[in-house]
Amino acid sequence: xxxxxxxxTGADRGPDAVVETILDLAxxxxxxxxxxxxxxxxxxxxxxxxxxxxxxxxxWSANVGFRDVPLRDLVSARLALPAALGHDVRAGGLAEARLxxxxxxxxxxxxxxxxxxxxxxxxxxxGFAGAHGAAGELGHIVVRxxxxxxxxxxxxxxxxxxxxxxxxxxxxxxxxxxxTAAEVVARAxxxxxxxxxxWTETVEVLxxxxxxxxTLYDTEAMVLGGGLAEAGDALLAPLGVAxxxxxxxxxxxxxxxxALGDExxxxxxALLALDARP
Numbered sequence: 001x002x003x004x005x006x007x008x009t010g011a012d013r014g015p016d017a018v019v020e021t022i023l024d025l026a027x028x029x030x031x032x033x034x035x036x037x038x039x040x041x042x043x044x045x046x047x048x049x050x051x052x053x054x055x056x057x058x059x060w061s062a063n064v065g066f067r068d069v070p071l072r073d074l075v076s077a078r079l080a081l082p083a084a085l086g087h088d089v090r091a092g093g094l095a096e097a098r099l100x101x102x103x104x105x106x107x108x109x110x111x112x113x114x115x116x117x118x119x120x121x122x123x124x125x126x127g128f129a130g131a132h133g134a135a136g137e138l139g140h141i142v143v144r145x146x147x148x149x150x151x152x153x154x155x156x157x158x159x160x161x162x163x164x165x166x167x168x169x170x171x172x173x174x175x176x177x178x179x180t181a182a183e184v185v186a187r188a189x190x191x192x193x194x195x196x197x198x199w200t201e202t203v204e205v206l207x208x209x210x211x212x213x214x215t216l217y218d219t220e221a222m223v224l225g226g227g228l229a230e231a232g233d234a235l236l237a238p239l240g241v242a243x244x245x246x247x248x249x250x251x252x253x254x255x256x257x258x259a260l261g262d263e264x265x266x267x268x269x270a271l272l273a274l275d276a277r278p
Contacts, residue, residue: 001263003032015065022071023078030079043075043083044273046091046265052133053272056085059133062151084269084276090127090136091268092225092260093120097127098271100259102223109219110258111138111210114226116151117159121217139163143208158209162202164227171198185231203235207242214243214250225258232257 007025011018022045030040049061056072058064076083086094093102093110102108102122110120117139121128129135139159140152147156148166160166164181171184175194179187187195210222229235240255260267 001266002038003029003036004263004266005029009064011064015061015067015069018064018066019069019071019074023074026075027078030081040079040081042273042277043079043081044086044091044269044271044276045071045075045083046086046088046269046272047071048088050132050134051085051087051090051129053084053086053090053129056083058085082273082277084272086127086269086272087120087129087133087136088265089118090120090129091272092258092264093122093136093223093268094125094127094271095260095264095267096223096225096258097122098125099267100223100264101256102221105220105254107218107220108223109213109217109221109253110223110225111213112226113163113206113224113228115163115165117163117209117226119213121219138209138213141209141212143205143212158205162205162209167198167202167228170201171195174198181228182230185234189234199234200238203238203242206239207246210239210253211243211246211250214247214253218251219253221254221256223256223258225261225264229257 009018010021026043033040047058048063049066050059052059058066058069058071060067072083072085089112096102096110097108106124108122112118119136119138121136140157142156143158144156144161148160149155150157150160167181167184168179172178184195184198188199236255244252
């Protein structure tokens, strides 16, 4: 990584404005590279939601409001360079599988546990998007029928029950005071009874979801990233025990913490761009 910048998405301005921000930022980065004596050879862009990577279209995003945006072609036309479009979590999974904590394994499932939960299945360094660009939506499997309402309209989904947002919401409901997921983890370690209850329940729910994933994907390693994975051994140790208790015929996956942090998506975007070069 030679240069990084952070800019507000500004999704409240609408999807068209977000697209213009992406195009302006990409052009600005290419200009800075050239000014520094470098020659850009390709552009990689990753976005959340449902992404048709073959067509280069951001099909749908609840967060940003994208609806069938031909983002790859727009970027390519603006910069006169080859471009690739990918899903943010799948790109992060690709980076972790090739260069991060999953690099020693052929079959990797990258699971991002943050505000939401999503996964990326990577085999031999190649990610799989599914027939409609929606593969890996692990956060939307039912783990607690009739449970917490999910943003998608259903109830009891893994994302609603065990994401960082879910941890905060659950703690606030029981304790009567707000706390971030990181604060809940710290309070649990300090002996807070409510925090211990919330964290224990969160680990149990995550174990249910990940055992389902292991049954479906039969992976060698699960690489856990996102904000909740920052808990480190406070998550990995009890989660490993809970998964082991639930396995019958399935092989136990190796649990590892992601190595690339919040730069994984950027690294993955670069890998997609390099793969897409003529």
